[in-house]
Amino acid sequence: MIYIHSEVEKKWQNYWQKKKIFTTSKNPKNKFYSLEMFAYPSGDIHMGHCKNYVIGDVYARFKMRQGYDVLHPFGWDAFGLPAENQAIKAGIHPEKSTMDNIRISDESLKSLGISYDWDREIISCLPDYYKWTQWMFLLLYKRGLAYKKEAYVNWCSGCQTVLANEQVIDDKCYRCEATVEKRKLNQWFFKITEYAERLLDGLNQLKGWQENVKIIQRNWIGKSDGCDILFKVAEKDITFKVFTTRPDTIYGVTFMSIAPEHSAIEDLISGSSHGATVRAYIKEATKKTEMERMEKEKDGIFTGCHVINPVNGEQVPIFVADYVLLEYGSGMVMGVPAHDARDFQFARKYDLPIKVVINPPDSKLEPSSMTDAYEEPGVMVNSGQFSGLESKKGITAVTNYFAEKKLGGTSVNYRLKDWLISRQRYWGAPIPIVYCDKCGIVPVPENELPVLLPRKIDNYVPKGKSPLGGVASFMNIKCPTCGSTAKRDPDTMDTFVCSSWYFLRYLDSKNDREFCSKQNADTWLPIDQYIGGTSEHATGHLIYFRFFTKVLYDAGYISVDEPATNLFNLGMILKNGKKMSSSKGNVVSVGKFVQEHGADVARLVIVFAAPPEREMEWSNEGVIGAERFINRIYRLVTESKSSIVKNKPLSISKDEETIFIKINQTIAKVTGDLESFKFNTAIAALWELLNELYSCKKNGTVFGYGIYAFIHLLSPFAPHFADELWSIIGEKDSLEKQDWLGYDKNYLKNIITTIVIQINGKVRSHIEIEGSITENIVKELAFKDEKIQRHLQDKKVKKLIYVPGKILNIVV
RNA sequence: GCGAGGAUGGCGGAAUUGGCAGACGCGCUGGAUUUAGGAUCCAGUUCCGUUUAGGAAUGGGGGUUCAAAUCCCCCUCCUCGCACCA
Numbered sequence: 068m069i070y071i072h073s074e075v076e077k078k079w080q081n082y083w084q085k086k087k088i089f090t091t092s093k094n095p096k097n098k099f100y101s102l103e104m105f106a107y108p109s110g111d112i113h114m115g116h117c118k119n120y121v122i123g124d125v126y127a128r129f130k131m132r133q134g135y136d137v138l139h140p141f142g143w144d145a146f147g148l149p150a151e152n153q154a155i156k157a158g159i160h161p162e163k164s165t166m167d168n169i170r171i172s173d174e175s176l177k178s179l180g181i182s183y184d185w186d187r188e189i190i191s192c193l194p195d196y197y198k199w200t201q202w203m204f205l206l207l208y209k210r211g212l213a214y215k216k217e218a219y220v221n222w223c224s225g226c227q228t229v230l231a232n233e234q235v236i237d238d239k240c241y242r243c244e245a246t247v248e249k250r251k252l253n254q255w256f257f258k259i260t261e262y263a264e265r266l267l268d269g270l271n272q273l274k275g276w277q278e279n280v281k282i283i284q285r286n287w288i289g290k291s292d293g294c295d296i297l298f299k300v301a302e303k304d305i306t307f308k309v310f311t312t313r314p315d316t317i318y319g320v321t322f323m324s325i326a327p328e329h330s331a332i333e334d335l336i337s338g339s340s341h342g343a344t345v346r347a348y349i350k351e352a353t354k355k356t357e358m359e360r361m362e363k364e365k366d367g368i369f370t371g372c373h374v375i376n377p378v379n380g381e382q383v384p385i386f387v388a389d390y391v392l393l394e395y396g397s398g399m400v401m402g403v404p405a406h407d408a409r410d411f412q413f414a415r416k417y418d419l420p421i422k423v424v425i426n427p428p429d430s431k432l433e434p435s436s437m438t439d440a441y442e443e444p445g446v447m448v449n450s451g452q453f454s455g456l457e458s459k460k461g462i463t464a465v466t467n468y469f470a471e472k473k474l475g476g477t478s479v480n481y482r483l484k485d486w487l488i489s490r491q492r493y494w495g496a497p498i499p500i501v502y503c504d505k506c507g508i509v510p511v512p513e514n515e516l517p518v519l520l521p522r523k524i525d526n527y528v529p530k531g532k533s534p535l536g537g538v539a540s541f542m543n544i545k546c547p548t549c550g551s552t553a554k555r556d557p558d559t560m561d562t563f564v565c566s567s568w569y570f571l572r573y574l575d576s577k578n579d580r581e582f583c584s585k586q587n588a589d590t591w592l593p594i595d596q597y598i599g600g601t602s603e604h605a606t607g608h609l610i611y612f613r614f615f616t617k618v619l620y621d622a623g624y625i626s627v628d629e630p631a632t633n634l635f636n637l638g639m640i641l642k643n644g645k646k647m648s649s650s651k652g653n654v655v656s657v658g659k660f661v662q663e664h665g666a667d668v669a670r671l672v673i674v675f676a677a678p679p680e681r682e683m684e685w686s687n688e689g690v691i692g693a694e695r696f697i698n699r700i701y702r703l704v705t706e707s708k709s710s711i712v713k714n715k716p717l718s719i720s721k722d723e724e725t726i727f728i729k730i731n732q733t734i735a736k737v738t739g740d741l742e743s744f745k746f747n748t749a750i751a752a753l754w755e756l757l758n759e760l761y762s763c764k765k766n767g768t769v770f771g772y773g774i775y776a777f778i779h780l781l782s783p784f785a786p787h788f789a790d791e792l793w794s795i796i797g798e799k800d801s802l803e804k805q806d807w808l809g810y811d812k813n814y815l816k817n818i819i820t821t822i823v824i825q826i827n828g829k830v831r832s833h834i835e836i837e838g839s840i841t842e843n844i845v846k847e848l849a850f851k852d853e854k855i856q857r858h859l860q861d862k863k864v865k866k867l868i869y870v871p872g873k874i875l876n877i878v879v
Numbered sequence: 880g881c882g883a884g885g886a887u888g889g890c891g892g893a894a895u896u897g898g899c900a901g902a903c904g905c906g907c908u909g910g911a912u913u914u915a916g917g918a919u920c921c922a923g924u925u926c927c928g929u930u931u932a933g934g935a936a937u938g939g940g941g942g943u944u945c946a947a948a949u950c951c952c953c954c955u956c957c958u959c960g961c962a963c964c965a
Contacts, residue, residue: 069918279883283960286882291964311965324965361963390963400965409963482964605960675904676891682958684891688905691917692891696904702919748893751903758903761920823899828946830899857932868945874898878945 070701072665076787079801080180088803089182095136100591101127102570102631104599104608105142105189107149108168112175114655114669114685115640115647121673122637122746123598124181128783129741130596131182132807138591139182140573142189143169146197147562148226148242151494155528161494162522165192175657179666180787182803187576191565196572197496198517199582200565203615204499205510206622212258213488215508219328219353219393220487222250227529228491229254231561232484233606238358249353255498255558256485259614263288263481265628266613275633277680283605289482294466295475296401298323298374301382305334307374310396310480313406314469315461318450319424320381321414322402323374324367324388327352329398332370332387341371345387352389365390365413377474378451378465388413396480404440405432411440424449425458486611488561493527493534495559496520503546503553512547518555533557566608567615570594570630585624594631601636609634635744638682640673647685655685667785668693674746674784696750697788699757700781704774704792711796712771715811723769727814729759730773734810737780746784753780779808824849825876826858842869849875 083089103123106116120141127139145165154164169190176183189196207213221230225245229252234241259266267288270281293312300307309323325332327349336342348368352360367388375382383402390409391400404414404421414421421434425445432441444458453461470476489498497518499511511518521541527534535541536557546553568582574591575583600608612630620628639646642653660669671693677683719727733756740749760773775796782789782802790801822845824832832854836844846867849855859879866878 279960282883286961289961289964293965309965313965357963365963390965392964395964403965407965409965480964482961601959603960678892681885681892686891686905689891692904698918747891748903751893754903821899825899825946828898828944833899866945868898870898870946874946876898876945 070697070788072667072697072787073662075791076178076180076661076666079787079790080177082790082801083180083182083803086801088801089139089184090186091138091140091184092136095138095590097135098591099130099135099137099596100594101130101137101139101596102573102594102598103141104597104604105144105191105566105569106172107147108143108145108165108172109149109153110168110649111656111658112172113647113649113657114660114673115642117179117657117669118637118640118673118679118683119599120176120179120181121670122635122679122744124179125670125674125746125783126596126598126741126744127182128786128803129807131803132783132805134806138187138573139184140187140189140576141176141181141183141185142187142569142573143172143191144562144566144569145169145190145192146495146559146565148228148492148494150192151492151527152226152242154494160522161527162192165494166190175661178658178661179669182786187573189569189572189576191496191562191569192494194517194519195579197520197565199572200496200560200568201499201511201516201518202513202582203564203568204560205513205516207257207618208500208510210618210622212261212618213255214258215253215255217251217253218256218487219249220252220254221247222252223247226492227531229487229489231487231563231607238356246356248356252489254487254489255500255556256487257564257614259486259610260481260483262614262617263290263483264479265617266483266610269613269617269629273629273632273634276631277634277636280605280609280634280636284610287483287606287610291480291482293478293480294462294469295397295478296377296469297474298377298401300335300385301373301375303334303372305331307331307399308397308475309399309401310478311401313403313462314465315447315450315453315456315458316403316406316424317376317378317401317465318447318453319403319405319422320376320383320401321404321420321422322383322410322417323385324391324400324402324413325370325385326391326393326398327387327389328393329387335370335372335385339371341369344368345370348387348389352387355389360389364416365409366416367413377469377472384419386413386417394484395482405434405437406440406442408440408442411437422449486561486563486614488564489556489558490561491531491533491557492529492559493520493524495562496565497535497541498556498558498560500556501544501546501553502556503549503551505551506546506548506553509546509548509553515547520559533559535559563607563611567611568619570597570612571619571625583624588625592625593627593629594633596633596635597631598635599637601639636680638677638680640683640685642685644684664690664694665697665787667697667788671696671750671785675750676747678747679744696754696757697785699761700777700788700792703757703760704778704795707765707771707774708796710766710771711775712768713775713796713798714772716768716772719769719814720767723767724814724818726759726763726773727769728817729756730769730776731810731814734776734780734808735815738807738810741783749780750784753777753784756780776808778802779805820872822849822872823874824852824855825874826855827878828876831855831858840872842871845869845875849877 103119127137131137150165151161154161221235223230223240223245225243235247238247291312294314295308295310298307336345345368367386370385372385373382402410404410405423406425423432426448427445447453447456447461466477497520499518501509503509521538524538542554544553571583574587616630617628619625647654672689676689733752736752737749778789778792793802819835819837822834832852834848862879864879868876
């Protein structure tokens with residue numbers, strides 16, 4: 068007798084839909100917001116994507132069974148490069164291609180029986196969604212958090228657009244792997260840096276986030292405490308502010324470096340004989356990629372100017388050097404060769420003086436014999452009034468000195484940069500900004516949203532300019548303020564903007580007056596369990612959606628300032644050791660697999676093969692195991708359905724006690740494992756119980772109850788199959804409507820306890836004891852034991868160590 | 880270079896306030912049943928040792944302990960993140 072999955076799975080999916088089993092409660096008493104990251108619709112989804120949805124589904128179903136009113140929605144991150152590149156490749160308009168992909172992917176998800184409330188599905192490329200993405204832009208603009216500036220940006224020659232920092236990997240584009248160059252462009256930015264401190268601080272309250280992700284975010288934010296110091300230029304009327312974390316080395320400054328892109332350089336070299344060489348150097352430097360600049364030997368060029376060291380009046384030369392980053396601090400660095408590795412190299416190359424101002428605690432440094440900079444703490448020397456101070460105290464003392472003299476003082480810098488959101492691409496939400504000849508930058512009034520993305524466009528393939536710029540009917544409008552001729556912004560927004568707030572739209576997906584009502588937000592927020600992705604999102608989406616949450620909180624639209632209390636990161640599914648992807652040709656199609664083996668088998672393969680957080684290889688062996696599991700259960704249930712017992716047995720006979728204990732232990736184990744995402748060991752426990760049920764006498768109330776309990780426990784993992792078994796044993800409706808099974812605490816301990824007897828830590832024997840166990844009984848039985856006696860011959864017992872109920876170790 | 884995580888049978892993986900290493904599955908071996916087996920059932924399966932007795936074993940080396948996969952020190956390799964951040 069073999070289980071036929073195809074009809075059964077369809078039947079239950081229809082049933083769930085008809086009975087609205089997964090429709091979210093309107094008035095939740097005990098809310099639980101369970102969310103999986105939404106997806107890019109690039110082609111049909113494949114098994115590689117499905118781990119996310121299956122793991123999330125098992126958890127959501129478990130929570131439903133525990134009596135929570137679960138919100139479990141899904142949607143599509145439908146704008147952006149992945150969808151657009153795929154459309155261009157196929158030569159199909161992105162809208163058609165995207166919507167087609169969504170349709171077939173929805174089918175795949177439904178065929179897996181994922182418990183989504185499909186009524187709340189969102190698609191970020193549709194106007195009723197991106198209207199609110201544009202609204203978010205305006206909100207940030209109003210709050211001074213969106214601004215435009217000319218900046219060097221990452222330009223991908225393949226995708227013909229700018230990229231955010233985290234979209235550049237080793238100087239290559241994250242989508243097409245073309246080399247990324249620097250271009251100076253006028254672009255929109257979100258001022259995420261203004262939230263740097265709060266983003267950092269908020270991590271401490273996220274107890275339910277994996278430490279790993281929080282560490283990555285901390286590093287990415289990159290807070291460093293230090294001191295600003297003002298340096299006057301000797302030859303010109305210019306003052307520079309320079310950031311340093313080591314003000315204690317101020318007396319060791321022997322030069323100054325400035326980033327090639329720095330706007331003050333022109334002033335420094337104007338009218339100077341150094342102008343030509345400096346300009347040539349800058350030209351060369353800005354041509355290089357970041358990688359090239361990093362890999363070569365540090366170099367620079369003298370500007371002809373000097374700065375005056377404010378502590379001792381010394382004049383030191385200013386160099387332009389391409390290892391200095393414009394974006395960090397003020398784009399200038401004070402060169403202290405004795406105590407900074409980079410400055411040391413630079414000084415040796417150009418024969419600049421090396422001045423030791425920090426000595427190690429118990430030795431003295433000689434500049435001539437140094438082979439490396441000394442960067443550790445130590446004692447300040449050659450430092451005027453500060454000499455003799457321990458360097459840590461020196462940092463404070465020097466900082467205070469500058470603060471008092473109004474020449475600088477305490478300063479904090481972050482590695483985090485503002486978020487560049489303009490994209491010169493067609494497939495995105497248009498930026499709701501108008502450029503009026505008279506009024507300048509004008510935000511589109513809210514009541515004119517959405518700014519519709521024109522469907523008709525001659526050429527959406529990017530060629531270095533925004534495709535929308537060529538659509539006259541879109542570009543040319545009247546200024547909303549004064550009515551004179553104006554133009555729209557031809558750029559679209561980074562998709563990360565769409566995904567920064569999507570979790571809010573689910574709460575009120577059809578609201579056309581607000582992105583989400585305050586009431587719904589208050590009802591459902593925060594996300595109780597967020598599941599998805601790997602840590603690759605740690606510096607992208609997971610920071611951005613925290614940022615948006617804080618902005619919306621500040622603006623009073625929501626009452627939480629962190630979006631998700633718990634975050635679970637998953638490991639990828641691999642096939643032949645590599646990430647599944649259609650370009651690598653190693654995908655397992657959902658549709659085909661479900662047709663052949665069934666959704667429940669797919670689900671079981673995913674949960675049993677490895678712990679969810681670890682990478683797993685998709686293997687045929689796993690499929691065989693899962694199929695065998697299902698058939699074995701099916702056989703047992705159909706053969707014994709007449710003896711099913713639906714209530715916990717009132718009395719348990721002596722010889723049924725063992726199996727009853729096993730049942731209770733399994734309920735406890737599976738419940739605990741579900742709560743902590745150890746789904747693989749939950750399945751192992753079910754296997755154990757199944758084997759146990761097979762080997763016990765196949766009748767009697769306890770056996771019958773065991774099968775009943777088993778079906779319950781199986782249902783989050785293999786919901787179609789479990790509901791089918793549920794009806795086979797004569798029950799009505801779906802298990803989803805049933806409360807999660809409790810267990811009897813009095814039956815968790817085994818009747819027989821095995822005590823391990825060790826001699827000098829080596830296992831020599833076991834004794835089995837039923838009933839109460841005291842140390843004395845154990846000792847008595849141990850010394851009577853034949854094997855133990857043999858080992859104890861001619862030996863003297865020195866010590867006995869007894870661990871109650873576990874071990875007796877005899878030391879001889 | 881810095882930061883995080885990891886290394887356990889033929890394979891995926893269990894086991895963490897230190898207490899029987901290898902749960903469960905796959906594979907393999909033997910048996911039963913079957914016209915048949917890539918179905919099913921039963922038994923076995925870390926390695927060495929013919930069996931027994933025993934010994935060895937959780938990447939390698941040292942240590943703490945009655946007792947270490949688990950704690951400490953050193954080393955090797957792998958994965959991920961950051962990477963001139965002044």
